[in-house]
Amino acid sequence: MKIGILGYGNLGKGVECAINNTSDMELVGVFTRRDAKSLKIQTPGAKVYSMDDMLEMKDKIDVMIICGGSATDLPKMTPETARHFNIIDSFDSHAKIPEHFANVDKAAKEGDNIALISVGWDPGMFSLNRLYANAILANGSDYTFWGKGVSQGHSDAIRRVDGVKDARQYTIPIDSALKSVRSGENPVLTVREKHIRECFVVAEEGADLKRIENEIKTMPGYFSDYDTKVNFITQEQLIEDHGGIPHGGFVIRSGKTGWNDENNQIIEYSLKLDSNPEFNACILVAYARAAFRMRSRGITGCKTVFDVAPVDLSAMTSEELRANML
Amino acid sequence: MKIGILGYGNLGKGVECAINNTSDMELVGVFTRRDAKSLKIQTPGAKVYSMDDMLEMKDKIDVMIICGGSATDLPKMTPETARHFNIIDSFDSHAKIPEHFANVDKAAKEGDNIALISVGWDPGMFSLNRLYANAILANGSDYTFWGKGVSQGHSDAIRRVDGVKDARQYTIPIDSALKSVRSGENPVLTVREKHIRECFVVAEEGADLKRIENEIKTMPGYFSDYDTKVNFITQEQLIEDHGGIPHGGFVIRSGKTGWNDENNQIIEYSLKLDSNPEFNACILVAYARAAFRMRSRGITGCKTVFDVAPVDLSAMTSEELRANML
Numbered sequence: 001m002k003i004g005i006l007g008y009g010n011l012g013k014g015v016e017c018a019i020n021n022t023s024d025m026e027l028v029g030v031f032t033r034r035d036a037k038s039l040k041i042q043t044p045g046a047k048v049y050s051m052d053d054m055l056e057m058k059d060k061i062d063v064m065i066i067c068g069g070s071a072t073d074l075p076k077m078t079p080e081t082a083r084h085f086n087i088i089d090s091f092d093s094h095a096k097i098p099e100h101f102a103n104v105d106k107a108a109k110e111g112d113n114i115a116l117i118s119v120g121w122d123p124g125m126f127s128l129n130r131l132y133a134n135a136i137l138a139n140g141s142d143y144t145f146w147g148k149g150v151s152q153g154h155s156d157a158i159r160r161v162d163g164v165k166d167a168r169q170y171t172i173p174i175d176s177a178l179k180s181v182r183s184g185e186n187p188v189l190t191v192r193e194k195h196i197r198e199c200f201v202v203a204e205e206g207a208d209l210k211r212i213e214n215e216i217k218t219m220p221g222y223f224s225d226y227d228t229k230v231n232f233i234t235q236e237q238l239i240e241d242h243g244g245i246p247h248g249g250f251v252i253r254s255g256k257t258g259w260n261d262e263n264n265q266i267i268e269y270s271l272k273l274d275s276n277p278e279f280n281a282c283i284l285v286a287y288a289r290a291a292f293r294m295r296s297r298g299i300t301g302c303k304t305v306f307d308v309a310p311v312d313l314s315a316m317t318s319e320e321l322r323a324n325m326l
Numbered sequence: 327m328k329i330g331i332l333g334y335g336n337l338g339k340g341v342e343c344a345i346n347n348t349s350d351m352e353l354v355g356v357f358t359r360r361d362a363k364s365l366k367i368q369t370p371g372a373k374v375y376s377m378d379d380m381l382e383m384k385d386k387i388d389v390m391i392i393c394g395g396s397a398t399d400l401p402k403m404t405p406e407t408a409r410h411f412n413i414i415d416s417f418d419s420h421a422k423i424p425e426h427f428a429n430v431d432k433a434a435k436e437g438d439n440i441a442l443i444s445v446g447w448d449p450g451m452f453s454l455n456r457l458y459a460n461a462i463l464a465n466g467s468d469y470t471f472w473g474k475g476v477s478q479g480h481s482d483a484i485r486r487v488d489g490v491k492d493a494r495q496y497t498i499p500i501d502s503a504l505k506s507v508r509s510g511e512n513p514v515l516t517v518r519e520k521h522i523r524e525c526f527v528v529a530e531e532g533a534d535l536k537r538i539e540n541e542i543k544t545m546p547g548y549f550s551d552y553d554t555k556v557n558f559i560t561q562e563q564l565i566e567d568h569g570g571i572p573h574g575g576f577v578i579r580s581g582k583t584g585w586n587d588e589n590n591q592i593i594e595y596s597l598k599l600d601s602n603p604e605f606n607a608c609i610l611v612a613y614a615r616a617a618f619r620m621r622s623r624g625i626t627g628c629k630t631v632f633d634v635a636p637v638d639l640s641a642m643t644s645e646e647l648r649a650n651m652l
Contacts, residue, residue, distance in 0.1 A: 014583070016585075017583060017584055017585050018464070018583065020585070021464040021465050021583075022464060042585055094652065097648055097649070097652050098645070098648055098649050101648060118652055123652045125458070125462075125593075127651050127652045128458075128636055129595075130651045131636050131637075131639070131640055131647060131651050132451070132454075132636060132639065134640065134651070135612040135615075135636075135639035135640045135641075136451075136605075136608045136609050136612050136639075137608060138344070138347040138348060138608070138641075139347050182598070184598075248592075257340070257343060257344065257347075257600075257601060257604040257605065257607075257608060258343055258601065258604055259342075259343050259346070259368055262600075263599075263600035263601040263604055264598075264600045265597075265598075265599050265600060265601070265604070265605050265608075266574075266597065266598040266599075267451075267595075267596075267597055268594075268595070268596045268597075268598075269455075269594070269595050269596075270593075270594045270596075271591075271592065271593055271594075272508070272590075272591075272592040272594075273589075273591050273592075274583075274589035274590045274591060275583060275584065275589040275591070278583040278584055278589055278591070279462075279583065279591050281583075282462045282463060282464070282583060282591075283462050286461040286462050289461075304648060304652055305636070305652075306635070306636045306637040306644065306647055306648070306651075306652070307635050307636075307637055307644075308635060308636075309632070309633050309634060309635045310454055310457050310458060310461075310631070310632045310633075310634075311457075311632040311633055313457070313458065313461035313462075314457055314460065314461045315461075315464075318632065318633075319424070321457060321632055322423055322424055322427060322630060322632070323423070323424050325453050325456045325457050325460070325632075326420065326423050326444055326449045326453045326630055326631075326632070
């Protein structure tokens with residue numbers, strides 16, 4: 001399988017690492033908006049191309065993994081690319097998925113390609129686990145907790161506060177809420193009861209720390225609905241102690257079975273990730289394998305993780321999987 | 327969708343409850359080896375039939391859910407039934423799955439039917455999670471823990487000891503082993519380091535308790551490789567405190583990502599079940615839906631959970647799933 005990577009940020013770099021861990025895939029090249037000559041990649045034999053030259057590689061790439069941002073890149077980039085390549089993206093603006101799906105589906109069908117969108121852990125593996133758990137426990141409640149992990153959006157929001165030089169925000173699930181859900185109590189939880197937000201902030205010299213803390217804690221849409229903790233630290237401490245991009249979370253379904261709903265059943269899926277982008281990258285690469293196989297069977301148009309049979313993700317054959325993993 | 331249940335033990339009763347929780351399935355009847363007139367079921371409108379009259383119902387049932395035991399029932403019952411019906415079973419003798427698959431595949435193809443085998447939580451949901459986690463984290467280690475839960479096989483083994491009237495055995499994962507796995511330490515664990523076995527035993531009056539305890543603890547294949555705790559209790563206590571059939575467990579994959587394997591990533595799937603058979607029953611019913619849909623698309627022969635796209639398990643449409651669960 002010949003793979004291309006479109007975009008070489010954290011996600012694209014993670015995809016390169018993940019391809020390096022497979023035995024059935026080859027990285028042909030990385031496509032960039034930057035000056036191709038200035039970009040150094042790690043894979044021996046793979047090349048860097050300008051995005052403008054992408055179409056010349058049309059017949060040399062089986063699946064293009066698009067590693068752009070959901071806010072501005074993917075809504076345009078994914079349909080345009082799907083016209084010419086089999087593609088995967090990790091579009092994660094949940095509310096806009098139906099619109100993105102429609103645009104990509106049209107383009108992919110016109111190009112006779114397959115396009116797998118919203119592949120990652122959320123949307124992606126978390127969505128799959130919601131689906132499986134709901135299909136199994138028809139009578140129950142869903143809970144999703146995120147963290148402990150870095151929220152890029154919330155970190156950015158803090159950086160826009162006057163007097164802030166740099167910031168890192170962690171979303172942290174509240175342990176007592178998790179325990180209550182796991183016990184089968186089926187609690188009704190407010191936003192504030194599920195997660196706390198902890199901020200590490202580097203202030204500009206002489207800035208009014210009280211004002212900054214207050215502006216953060218009362219920021220609507222980001223912090224005002226949560227219990228928020230603000231810690232002021234130095235730039236050095238931020239780099240030293242908060243340089244990673246950890247994340248994770250929990251998808252739990254708590255359901256009832258029995259003729260009189262007398263039995264509790266709890267399904268839980270959880271992730272504890274040192275590197276959020278590298279984990280998303282691994283998922284993209286597994287689904288690139290599936291996209292290639294599905295296209296080989298004549299399937300075209302836009303698909304999601306819901307449409308992919310698990311067998312298509314594995315490098316093993318069906319026989320090997322039945323003998324070793326079932 | 328019109329469903330039949332073949333066999334009315336704990337699993338069959340659980341399937342009846344699970345069908346009652348769906349909006350798109352109808353239980354047509356229960357088929358039994360026992361005297362059909364003696365069997366009372368709970369679903370208004372559904373009938374009890376003798377297994378011998380099954381073929382007369384051939385055109386009135388879309389999927390037959392086979393609820394027999396893996397040791398002696400299913401190896402014969404599943405291929406025989408797959409010749410005439412679309413079927414699902416929960417065959418759980420892991421080592422014999424390839425042989426069972428071949429037999430069922432031949433029969434199902436001859437009958438132009440679809441047959442989904444080994445559907446439940448292990449094999450089944452645990453297998454799926456092993457596959458997903460392995461496909462995502464190519465470089466890592468797998469861990470499966472079972473319990474806390476009742477092992478029927480181990481309980482039966484204790485009952486065969488001279489002087490034992492009744493018994494219940496719990497398999498319990500060892501917390502420190504779970505913690506070590508979750509921390510990313512990738513420990514190499516012996517059988518003894520993963521689970522303990524706790525037994526509640528009702529002895530016959532005057533029996534030599536020391537001898538019974540010793541025979542249990544040294545029993546090869548069942549207890550000798552484990553740290554085993556034996557508690558003697560009365561029959562009343564056994565009924566009162568140990569009447570349920572709880573189970574559960576954990577599937578964990580601990581992997582590395584990054585060009586130099588510098589990041590730990592942990593994927594965990596866990597179940598905490600008040601009723602083991604009722605949970606397996608819910609999974610069978612969700613996969614009955616998938617079997618019906620796959621057969622409607624012309625798919626025949628033997629399949630497993632690995633071959634089923636998640637979308638086919640849900641009563642929701644693809645559009646609804648994308649809008650609400652992705």
